[in-house]
Amino acid sequence: MNTGHTRRPRIRAASAVLAGTLALLLAATGCSSKAEGGDKGDAADGVRTGPGVDDDTIRLGALTDLTGPYATLGKSIVQAQQMWADETNAKGGICGREVEIVVKDHGYDVQKAVTAYADIAPDVVALPQVIGSPVVAALLDDVERDKMLTFPQAWAASLLGKDAVQVLGTTYDVDMIAAVDFLTRTKGLKKGDTIGHVYFEGDYGANALEGSTWAAERAGMKVAGQKIQATDTDLSAQVSALRKEGVKAVLISAGPAQTASLVGVAASRGLKVPVVSNAPGFAPQLMETPAAPALAAMLNVVSAAPAVSSDLPGVKAMVAAYRKKYPDSPVDSGVLSGYNAAKLIGEDLAKACEAGGLTREDVVKAHRSQSDADTGLGTPQDFSDVNRPASTETYVLKPDAKAVGGVVNAEDAHTAPGVEEYLSGR
Numbered sequence: 001m002n003t004g005h006t007r008r009p010r011i012r013a014a015s016a017v018l019a020g021t022l023a024l025l026l027a028a029t030g031c032s033s034k035a036e037g038g039d040k041g042d043a044a045d046g047v048r049t050g051p052g053v054d055d056d057t058i059r060l061g062a063l064t065d066l067t068g069p070y071a072t073l074g075k076s077i078v079q080a081q082q083m084w085a086d087e088t089n090a091k092g093g094i095c096g097r098e099v100e101i102v103v104k105d106h107g108y109d110v111q112k113a114v115t116a117y118a119d120i121a122p123d124v125v126a127l128p129q130v131i132g133s134p135v136v137a138a139l140l141d142d143v144e145r146d147k148m149l150t151f152p153q154a155w156a157a158s159l160l161g162k163d164a165v166q167v168l169g170t171t172y173d174v175d176m177i178a179a180v181d182f183l184t185r186t187k188g189l190k191k192g193d194t195i196g197h198v199y200f201e202g203d204y205g206a207n208a209l210e211g212s213t214w215a216a217e218r219a220g221m222k223v224a225g226q227k228i229q230a231t232d233t234d235l236s237a238q239v240s241a242l243r244k245e246g247v248k249a250v251l252i253s254a255g256p257a258q259t260a261s262l263v264g265v266a267a268s269r270g271l272k273v274p275v276v277s278n279a280p281g282f283a284p285q286l287m288e289t290p291a292a293p294a295l296a297a298m299l300n301v302v303s304a305a306p307a308v309s310s311d312l313p314g315v316k317a318m319v320a321a322y323r324k325k326y327p328d329s330p331v332d333s334g335v336l337s338g339y340n341a342a343k344l345i346g347e348d349l350a351k352a353c354e355a356g357g358l359t360r361e362d363v364v365k366a367h368r369s370q371s372d373a374d375t376g377l378g379t380p381q382d383f384s385d386v387n388r389p390a391s392t393e394t395y396v397l398k399p400d401a402k403a404v405g406g407v408v409n410a411e412d413a414h415t416a417p418g419v420e421e422y423l424s425g426r
């Protein structure tokens with residue numbers, strides 16, 4: 001869409017921020033008063049308003065990583081959500097108001113994120129992006145107190161059960177149940193086999209391990225776990241340990257650098273077994289590394305979102321628009337994730353406006369009233385039960401260096417056998 005003729009929203013994090021002025025934003029973050037969740041009164045159009053909303057503007061917040069280990073992901077999400085804001089404003093905004101996104105970079109530093117939240121919380125109505133399980137965990141109490149609808153770019157089941165916090169799609173454990181099912185259906189794993197699982201310490205890895213362990217036990221198999229830290233980028237020792245265990249496949253719940261090391265080392269040492277990763281463990285840049293041939297041969301990715309190379313009309317339109325707006329940026333899963341989250345926030349805001357209010361409480365209520373939210377970018381989502389993932393359906397993706405985003409859909413979205421049993425017993 002061409003939005004060049006429209007009035008630009010007052011975005012505090014423009015391209016110059018992405019190019020290197022984030023330090024100024026961080027330097028400016030200091031102690032500020034805690035946000036109040038109550039009404040500010042009725043606007044001129046009769047709509048109830050609160051923090052982050054006035055007669056002309058709806059302000060959203062993003063706590064992202066533009067300088068830390070997930071900087072590439074953060075940039076993709078920020079730009080995708082900016083694109084959505086520009087498109088939305090070109091169509092007249094939401095509830096007669098222009099959308100503005102206030103972006104703060106925390107560099108995956110929890111303390112910086114806490115400070116950044118305190119800085120922007122009084123001035124935004126919702127957070128369509130918060131990167132990092134440890135960051136979200138540190139902010140849970142504040143977000144709940146402030147009734148701030150928050151979409152984490154994190155998928156740990158520990159984030160369920162909070163009215164204002166919405167994990168989009170599946171959780172890590174559900175994905176790993178699907179991964180074990182995929183291995184038994186397509187890779188010949190059977191009762192008595194051992195599956196390796198390399199995982200980050202913390203909520204991400206622990207939750208993924210819960211799913212793999214449950215699914216393996218259900219199938220009569222064993223999981224050999226290898227816990228690693230985010231700073232571990234040479235997984236030679238872990239590959240050696242898994243060879244000794246005689247694993248027939250390996251699951252990995254870590255970052256792209258760890259996935260590349262695991263698969264590359266395993267291939268070079270003759271451990272040529274199937275590897276399945278959680279979605280955060282893959283990035284298209286891996287297909288430009290020496291590990292690319294091994295990744296193409298051995299790796300699959302389980303994801304709640306389709307590949308950005310998908311033929312879904314909504315995905316194709318988004319990719320085309322993103323390439324036009326950001327021709328020098330790769331199109332990766334962060335683009336799809338960020339754009340989808342922004343569209344969902346937009347639907348929540350529109351629904352809240354129709355009901356007469358844009359306070360934080362109104363936005364949360366509008367969000368939780370949706371049981372079949374469908375942006376056309378993947379599977380429909382049910383937000384009505386705070387204790388369940390919004391979706392139980394997963395795609396299986398396959399690395400492909402020639403594809404947009406470096407992956408293609410290998411299997412369409414489906415709910416793996418056992419997922420409902422697992423969730424009902426949790």
